[in-house]
Amino acid sequence: MTDHPWADRLSEYLDGDLAVDEAALLERHLAVCAECRRALGELERVRDRLRADSIVPADQPSQAELAAVQGRIAGEGVPLRARRAARGRWLVGGVVGMAMAAGVAAIVLMAGEGNRAPGILPPVRVAAASSPYDEASRELEAELRRNRAQLGPESAEALARTLAGIDRAIAEAQRARAADPGNDFVARHLDRLRGERISTLRDALAAVRS
Amino acid sequence: MSAEHDRADAALAAAGDAEAFGRLYWRHAARVKALARRLLGPADADDGAQEVFVRAWSRLGQFRGEAAFGTWLHRLAVNVLVRQLHRQRRHAGEGDQALEHVAGPEARRPDADLERALRSLPEGLCEVVVLHDMEGYTHEEIAELLGIGVSASKMRLHRGRTALRPLVEGMRE
Numbered sequence: 001m002t003d004h005p006w007a008d009r010l011s012e013y014l015d016g017d018l019a020v021d022e023a024a025l026l027e028r029h030l031a032v033c034a035e036c037r038r039a040l041g042e043l044e045r046v047r048d049r050l051r052a053d054s055i056v057p058a059d060q061p062s063q064a065e066l067a068a069v070q071g072r073i074a075g076e077g078v079p080l081r082a083r084r085a086a087r088g089r090w091l092v093g094g095v096v097g098m099a100m101a102a103g104v105a106a107i108v109l110m111a112g113e114g115n116r117a118p119g120i121l122p123p124v125r126v127a128a129a130s131s132p133y134d135e136a137s138r139e140l141e142a143e144l145r146r147n148r149a150q151l152g153p154e155s156a157e158a159l160a161r162t163l164a165g166i167d168r169a170i171a172e173a174q175r176a177r178a179a180d181p182g183n184d185f186v187a188r189h190l191d192r193l194r195g196e197r198i199s200t201l202r203d204a205l206a207a208v209r210s
Numbered sequence: 211m212s213a214e215h216d217r218a219d220a221a222l223a224a225a226g227d228a229e230a231f232g233r234l235y236w237r238h239a240a241r242v243k244a245l246a247r248r249l250l251g252p253a254d255a256d257d258g259a260q261e262v263f264v265r266a267w268s269r270l271g272q273f274r275g276e277a278a279f280g281t282w283l284h285r286l287a288v289n290v291l292v293r294q295l296h297r298q299r300r301h302a303g304e305g306d307q308a309l310e311h312v313a314g315p316e317a318r319r320p321d322a323d324l325e326r327a328l329r330s331l332p333e334g335l336c337e338v339v340v341l342h343d344m345e346g347y348t349h350e351e352i353a354e355l356l357g358i359g360v361s362a363s364k365m366r367l368h369r370g371r372t373a374l375r376p377l378v379e380g381m382r383e
Contacts, residue, residue: 011368017349045378046371047343053324054344059247061239065256066232069263136237191232198236 004033010040014047060202063192137194140201150208159204166197212237216279224270231270235263238280242287248340249291250298251329258294262287284345288355292337299333327377331370338363339370 006026012018013026030037148156173190180186216237222230239259246258266283273282328336337356341347342363347355349363356363 008365008368011371012364017364039372039375042375042378043368043371046374049324049378050339050343050374054346058240058244059255061236061243065239065260066235069235069260069267070228070232072260072264073267187229191229195232195236 004036005029007036007039010036010043011047014040014043060199060206062199063195066195134194136198137201140198140205144201144205144208147205147208151204155204155207159200162200163197166193166200169193170197213278213280217275220270220273220275220279223267224273231267234266234279234283238283239263241280241284245284245287245340245345246291247325248328248344249295249337251325254294254298258291259287261294262290265290285355288337288341288345292356295337296333324377327374331373335366335370335373338366339374342367343371 006013006029009018009022009026013023018026030040144151151159170190170193173186173193176186177183177190216234219227219230219233223234242262243255243259246262247255250258262283266286269286273279328340331339338352341352341355342349349360349367352358352363353360358366
């Protein structure tokens with residue numbers, strides 16, 4: 001290694017972590033050492049590959065995985081007190097929930113019916129926004145709108161049908177919840193449906209980006 | 211926006227609100243799963259991510275809101291997953307044995323070669339490479355998270371990248 005005194009510092013140089021005088025010395029060596037130049041190039045490509053992979057969309061979480069986490073929490077004796085705490089949620093979370101609910105009674109994927117063009121995503125209405133789930137849904141829909149050119153007409157229609165089905169189920173669950181606010185099953189069912197809606201949108205977004 | 215939702219939900223979840231915890235899960239699980247996959251590989255990633263959220267639940271009371279919830283959770287995830295990585299290494303030995311039983315669609319993922327190469331790195335290098343080059347941590351942060359020196363972090367990163375050079379061999383400059 002005596003022929004390549006800077007070999008162990010190439011990554012620091014690559015990342016701009018070397019002092020100016022050290023970098024100057026290393027550059028002087030690089031000017032006369034093809035082996036170190038090649039090594040530096042490969043290290044840069046390794047770093048680029050790692051960085052590129054870091055932005056690959058991650059596997060989306062699933063309801064089953066959340067259920068597994070909750071199952072373990074329950075199994076290990078950490079209490080889950082969904083309902084009593086949930087009442088507090090509407091007080092503490094009210095700032096968030098009400099802000100989102102304002103003016104967001106119906107969200108459509110297109111800006112308006114009159115703007116619809118053939119082959120792009122038809123409007124999909126969702127239930128009144130009242131939770132961070134709806135915020136997440138709205139952000140995903142906005143992103144999907146920006147990428148809608150990549151979504152073919154058949155896919156758009158299938159997506160719209162799927163979302164409409166989920167929205168109907170959400171609306172029913174919301175009615176059931178309003179009728180029986182203390183029912184844990186209905187609350188969990190509503191969460192599952194909202195999660196399903198988000199997963200569907202994320203899958204569609206991943207598909208149009210790929 | 212999202213940070214406010216996180217803070218509100220974390221407070222509720224710390225008080226036992228499972229719904230709020232579920233919302234935190236939906237917002238952050240993808241990033242935790244990605245980290246778990248990079249550190250532990252596809253076979254153990256789901257278990258690793260699950261462990262992170264179980265720990266998060268029990269420690270929510272420690273979240274004071276000084277940092278963003280996502281930052282707090284990610285640091286917790288690093289701690290949990292790196293410990294799990296070390297256990298995995300002890301049980302499986304070094305090398306890519308951990309991936310040997312992974313086949314089918316997992317092995318054909320476009321990034322499967324990178325995942326395999328990361329886990330074939332000698333002990334102590336994988337986490338530094340992942341945290342620095344994929345998760346964007348600085349050497350100072352890595353040193354604190356892993357309990358090592360800044361110089362050691364830089365050295366491990368360099369050794370890790372060097373060991374990964376076969377991945378890019380043949381690629382044009």
